[in-house]
Amino acid sequence: MIVATVPVEKWAEQVRAGDVRAVSRAITAIENHVPEAEALLRLLFPHTGQAYLTGVTGAPGTGKSTLVDRLAAFHRKNREEVGVIAVDPTSPYTGGAILGDRIRMQRHSGDSGTFIRSMATRGFLGGLARATAEVALLLDAAGKKHVLIETVGVGQDEVDIVRLADCVMVVLVPGLGDDIQSMKAGLMEIGDIFVLNKADREGADRLEQALLAMLSLVMPRDGWHPPVVRTVATENRGIGELAVAVGKFQKHFEMSEERKRKHVEHWKNRLLELLESRLMERALGGAAGEAWLAELAGEVANRKLDPFTAVNEILKRSGLEH
Ligand SMILES: Nc1nc2c(ncn2[C@@H]2O[C@H](COP(=O)(O)OP(=O)(O)OP(=O)(O)O)[C@@H](O)[C@H]2O)c(=O)[nH]1
Numbered sequence: 001m002i003v004a005t006v007p008v009e010k011w012a013e014q015v016r017a018g019d020v021r022a023v024s025r026a027i028t029a030i031e032n033h034v035p036e037a038e039a040l041l042r043l044l045f046p047h048t049g050q051a052y053l054t055g056v057t058g059a060p061g062t063g064k065s066t067l068v069d070r071l072a073a074f075h076r077k078n079r080e081e082v083g084v085i086a087v088d089p090t091s092p093y094t095g096g097a098i099l100g101d102r103i104r105m106q107r108h109s110g111d112s113g114t115f116i117r118s119m120a121t122r123g124f125l126g127g128l129a130r131a132t133a134e135v136a137l138l139l140d141a142a143g144k145k146h147v148l149i150e151t152v153g154v155g156q157d158e159v160d161i162v163r164l165a166d167c168v169m170v171v172l173v174p175g176l177g178d179d180i181q182s183m184k185a186g187l188m189e190i191g192d193i194f195v196l197n198k199a200d201r202e203g204a205d206r207l208e209q210a211l212l213a214m215l216s217l218v219m220p221r222d223g224w225h226p227p228v229v230r231t232v233a234t235e236n237r238g239i240g241e242l243a244v245a246v247g248k249f250q251k252h253f254e255m256s257e258e259r260k261r262k263h264v265e266h267w268k269n270r271l272l273e274l275l276e277s278r279l280m281e282r283a284l285g286g287a288a289g290e291a292w293l294a295e296l297a298g299e300v301a302n303r304k305l306d307p308f309t310a311v312n313e314i315l316k317r318s319g320l321e322h
């Protein structure tokens with residue numbers, strides 16, 4: 001696959017200028033884990049750290065995409081640039097597809113200030129969380145002030161993705177079994193803001209009360225009590241309030257030690273991941289390595305070789321151990 005049609009320095013410049021095609025090509029490169037992506041991100045990294053990352057998570061169909069769409073429009077009204085990363089949405093962003101069918105704009109077509117990209121959850125080299133984190137960096141470098149990451153809050157992958165965000169919105173709706181206890185405990189823990197969407201529906205009051213009761217039991221983190229914001233995303237109701245809540249959260253944690261700790265923790269994990277993949281590459285490198293690994297695994301399975309000797313052999317052959 002050819003991803004780079006221009007030198008990487010030029011490509012980085014184009015990304016920084018917000019060139020949609022350059023950004024799109026870069027995302028493809030990141031997804032496919034091609035070496036150019038790394039060279040590009042290395043050049044772009046000093047220009048990141050400006051974007052505010054908001055994770056939007058919740059059960060399927062709770063209205064995450066609609067909310068993200070409305071929030072994006074809200075920021076655009078303030079002339080702030082928005083990047084959207086939709087991780088495996090079961091209901092994709094519809095509307096005029098631009099630049100290939102995986103980049104879709106909904107009500108933002110023709111608006112170069114909003115960039116929306118869907119990423120499939122499966123088949124990622126090096127993990128979805130890695131790819132999402134790198135795409136977020138890219139959008140940051142491209143000058144997107146707000147990066148909204150939509151993900152269905154289910155698996156470990158999603159939890160890892162959400163951990164990347166500066167602020168996490170958990171979206172709930174009435175009628176999905178109002179018993180909050182049945183909700184994923186994990187979701188309650190990661191929520192900085194709870195969005196009670198579809199507030200036009202029967203049972204909104206009950207859900208809000210149950211949610212507030214539950215939240216009153218949760219210890220505030222650094223003095224932050226997660227608020228509950230009611231929205232009707234389809235009617236654009238409560239979106240301003242939601243943006244205000246995010247702003248408050250951002251202000252609250254701007255200077256906090258917890259935020260710094262979170263960033264250090266994040267980069268520590270990323271460095272470990274990078275190191276792991278580098279070491280794996282060095283140890284096994286390429287298709288021959290894979291074949292050799294399979295061969296050794298066969299021998300271990302047949303009890304011809306013990307796993308410890310097998311690993312030592314790999315290390316020795318790769319020069320990582322003498
Ligand atoms: N009544 C009502 N319907 C809503 C509201 N928000 C979204 N919907 C509808 O709920 C359905 C699902 O909305 P999406 O925005 O696709 O939900 P999602 O959480 O992104 O869904 P997945 O990505 O599939 O998990 C759509 O038919 C929306 O029109 C709301 O506030 N009230």
Ligand SMILES: [Mg+2]
Pocket residue numbers: 064065066089090091092150
């Ligand atoms: Mg969606």
